[in-house]
Amino acid sequence: MNAFAAIAWRELRRAWVGGGVMLPVAFFLLVSILFPFAVGPDAKLLGRIAGGVVWSAALLAALMPVERLVGPDVEAGVLDQFAARGLSDAGVALAKTAGHWLGFGPPLMLASVVAAGLLGMDGATLVRVLIGLAIGTPGLAALAVATGALTAGLRGAGAVAGLVMLPLALPLLIFGAGEGPGAVKLLGAVSLLLLAGAPFVAGAAMRMGRG
Amino acid sequence: MTLLAFHNVACDRGGRRLFAGLSFALRAGEAALLTGPNGIGKSSLVRLAAGLSAPAAGRIERGAPAALAGEAAALDLELPLAAALGFWAGLDGTRNRVEPALAAMGIDHLAEVPVRFLSTGQRKRAALARVIASGAGLWLLDEPANGLDTASVAALEAAIDGHRADGGAVLVASHVPVALPNAQDLRL
Numbered sequence: 001m002n003a004f005a006a007i008a009w010r011e012l013r014r015a016w017v018g019g020g021v022m023l024p025v026a027f028f029l030l031v032s033i034l035f036p037f038a039v040g041p042d043a044k045l046l047g048r049i050a051g052g053v054v055w056s057a058a059l060l061a062a063l064m065p066v067e068r069l070v071g072p073d074v075e076a077g078v079l080d081q082f083a084a085r086g087l088s089d090a091g092v093a094l095a096k097t098a099g100h101w102l103g104f105g106p107p108l109m110l111a112s113v114v115a116a117g118l119l120g121m122d123g124a125t126l127v128r129v130l131i132g133l134a135i136g137t138p139g140l141a142a143l144a145v146a147t148g149a150l151t152a153g154l155r156g157a158g159a160v161a162g163l164v165m166l167p168l169a170l171p172l173l174i175f176g177a178g179e180g181p182g183a184v185k186l187l188g189a190v191s192l193l194l195l196a197g198a199p200f201v202a203g204a205a206m207r208m209g210r211g
Numbered sequence: 212m213t214l215l216a217f218h219n220v221a222c223d224r225g226g227r228r229l230f231a232g233l234s235f236a237l238r239a240g241e242a243a244l245l246t247g248p249n250g251i252g253k254s255s256l257v258r259l260a261a262g263l264s265a266p267a268a269g270r271i272e273r274g275a276p277a278a279l280a281g282e283a284a285a286l287d288l289e290l291p292l293a294a295a296l297g298f299w300a301g302l303d304g305t306r307n308r309v310e311p312a313l314a315a316m317g318i319d320h321l322a323e324v325p326v327r328f329l330s331t332g333q334r335k336r337a338a339l340a341r342v343i344a345s346g347a348g349l350w351l352l353d354e355p356a357n358g359l360d361t362a363s364v365a366a367l368e369a370a371i372d373g374h375r376a377d378g379g380a381v382l383v384a385s386h387v388p389v390a391l392p393n394a395q396d397l398r399l
Binding site for chain 1: 258261262263264265276277278279281282283284285286287289298299301302303351
């Protein structure tokens with residue numbers, strides 16, 4: 001098995017045993033359920049805002065695993081071992097992103113089907129949301145790994161992570177919840193930009209953390 | 212063949228100069244014992260040698276892949292010991308070396324025990340087994356004898372001797388005596 005697949009697989013395995021898969025999903029569903037309580041049981045209104053609700057919940061759920069993506073590996077000396085083997089930091093970050101997405105994106109898409117039922121979302125909107133999540137979650141995963149690397153070792157890293165990550169994830173929210181073919185294209189562009197750029201940010205943060 | 216060479220290396224940490232003008236070389240079969248008081252830069256030197264940080268001045272050359280045993284064991288706590296070591300051996304392409312390495316450090320009977328149940332000394336031995344299993348020519352050991360009982364120190368010394376006989380080189384930073392026949396004495 002090559003190094004990229006081994007690191008991605010390790011990330012997925014640790015997410016699964018460490019609650020990194022189920023906790024964000026549970027949190028996502030919980031946030032989705034909060035909205036009907038807050039805005040009332042008006043089915044028409046809920047149906048209209050359901051797409052935006054799912055995206056907001058997805059963004060908040062993406063914050064949950066940030067703290068355990070990079071920090072524990074710094075502490076355990078795992079990143080040192082990768083570096084001593086001559087693996088590039090950005091490559092490690094990209095592999096972590098791939099493994100994190102596998103444990104985050106698909107489960108979130110499944111959970112959004114459940115959330116759609118709870119919010120009374122119509123079929124066409126659900127399809128649009130699912131396509132949007134499929135395009136947007138890789139960017140969100142890359143951003144989560146970069147944020148995890150930037151905040152690794154900080155006290156209260158989880159709270160700082162929210163402040164770092166949510167503003168940068170705003171374009172994903174805007175174009176993900178937006179309608180029309182233009183929004184999907186811009187969502188793809190933003191996601192791709194994050195996916196291409198964030199691993200280098202994460203790699204630089206990992207390198208600085210070692211120095 | 213030179214496996215590790217320092218040329219006039221200086222090291223800064225937190226804006227403070229730890230050491231400067233350090234030169235030495237480790238050829239195949241050689242060992243160096245790095246000693247000095249706490250905080251003088253022994254661990255920083257080992258990290259420089261492993262390529263984890265860049266020197267403030269000077270040049271470092273490595274002629275072989277390096278295996279590092281630092282203060283952290285870098286083993287996944289939830290995995291059985293053999294599987295945790297297997298992850299690194301998989302990266303190094305040396306899965307068949309895990310079992311002999313466990314035996315060399317006397318922890319082969321713990322192969323199926325999750326790492327989180329191991330004692331400090333056993334984790335230290337596991338980290339050394341990771342280095343032994345790596346197949347890397349250059350071993351960089353930071354305080355390898357910390358937390359080890361006398362039998363384990365003897366096993367470590369035997370492993371180092373075997374590695375040097377096979378043409379490897381070893382850099383050991385330690386404040387505990389470790390027997391390294393004909394080793395260079397590096398005093399910071």
